[in-house]
Amino acid sequence: MEEFRQIMETFAASGWELIAVPAQAWLEGRSDPAALTAALQQADRECGSCGCRLDPLYKRALALIAEGEAAL
Numbered sequence: 001m002e003e004f005r006q007i008m009e010t011f012a013a014s015g016w017e018l019i020a021v022p023a024q025a026w027l028e029g030r031s032d033p034a035a036l037t038a039a040l041q042q043a044d045r046e047c048g049s050c051g052c053r054l055d056p057l058y059k060r061a062l063a064l065i066a067e068g069e070a071a072l
Helices: 002-012 017-027 033-047 055-066
Strands: none
Touching (some): 002 055, 033 055
16 A cells, blocks of 8 residues: 555656646545546556656556555
Protein backbone atom coordinates (compact mmCIF):
# COMPACT_ATOMS: atom_id res chain seq x y z
CA MET A 1 0.00 0.00 0.00
CA GLU A 2 2.85 2.39 0.82
CA GLU A 3 4.46 1.69 -2.55
CA PHE A 4 1.19 2.52 -4.31
CA ARG A 5 0.85 5.74 -2.29
CA GLN A 6 4.35 6.80 -3.32
CA ILE A 7 3.56 6.12 -6.97
CA MET A 8 0.34 8.15 -6.72
CA GLU A 9 2.26 11.02 -5.10
CA THR A 10 4.73 10.93 -8.00
CA PHE A 11 1.90 10.96 -10.54
CA ALA A 12 0.07 13.77 -8.72
CA ALA A 13 3.25 15.88 -8.81
CA SER A 14 3.97 15.07 -12.46
CA GLY A 15 1.97 17.93 -13.93
CA TRP A 16 0.51 15.61 -16.56
CA GLU A 17 -3.22 16.06 -16.14
CA LEU A 18 -4.02 12.59 -17.46
CA ILE A 19 -2.47 10.96 -14.40
CA ALA A 20 -2.12 13.85 -11.96
CA VAL A 21 -5.86 14.42 -11.52
CA PRO A 22 -6.91 10.81 -10.80
CA ALA A 23 -3.81 10.26 -8.65
CA GLN A 24 -4.60 13.33 -6.56
CA ALA A 25 -8.21 12.17 -6.23
CA TRP A 26 -6.94 8.82 -4.91
CA LEU A 27 -4.65 10.57 -2.43
CA GLU A 28 -7.62 12.62 -1.20
CA GLY A 29 -9.77 9.52 -0.74
CA ARG A 30 -12.17 10.32 -3.55
CA SER A 31 -10.90 7.90 -6.14
CA ASP A 32 -12.91 6.49 -9.00
CA PRO A 33 -11.23 3.08 -9.44
CA ALA A 34 -12.33 2.69 -13.06
CA ALA A 35 -11.12 6.18 -13.99
CA LEU A 36 -7.78 5.69 -12.25
CA THR A 37 -7.19 2.35 -13.96
CA ALA A 38 -8.22 3.76 -17.36
CA ALA A 39 -5.89 6.74 -16.91
CA LEU A 40 -2.97 4.49 -16.00
CA GLN A 41 -3.63 2.25 -18.99
CA GLN A 42 -3.84 5.24 -21.33
CA ALA A 43 -0.66 6.75 -19.88
CA ASP A 44 1.13 3.44 -20.36
CA ARG A 45 -0.02 3.33 -24.01
CA GLU A 46 0.94 6.93 -24.71
CA CYS A 47 4.12 7.24 -22.71
CA GLY A 48 5.00 3.83 -21.30
CA SER A 49 8.08 3.34 -23.42
CA CYS A 50 9.42 6.86 -23.93
CA GLY A 51 12.24 6.33 -21.46
CA CYS A 52 11.09 8.78 -18.79
CA ARG A 53 11.15 7.99 -15.07
CA LEU A 54 7.39 7.39 -15.05
CA ASP A 55 7.42 4.54 -17.59
CA PRO A 56 7.91 1.69 -15.09
CA LEU A 57 5.51 3.29 -12.61
CA TYR A 58 2.46 2.90 -14.87
CA LYS A 59 3.09 -0.81 -15.16
CA ARG A 60 3.85 -1.21 -11.46
CA ALA A 61 0.73 0.68 -10.38
CA LEU A 62 -1.41 -1.44 -12.70
CA ALA A 63 0.22 -4.60 -11.34
CA LEU A 64 -0.45 -3.52 -7.74
CA ILE A 65 -4.09 -2.90 -8.65
CA ALA A 66 -4.37 -6.30 -10.33
CA GLU A 67 -2.75 -8.02 -7.34
CA GLY A 68 -5.16 -6.28 -4.99
CA GLU A 69 -2.28 -4.51 -3.24
CA ALA A 70 -3.82 -1.08 -3.84
CA ALA A 71 -6.92 -0.02 -1.96
CA LEU A 72 -9.01 1.65 -4.61
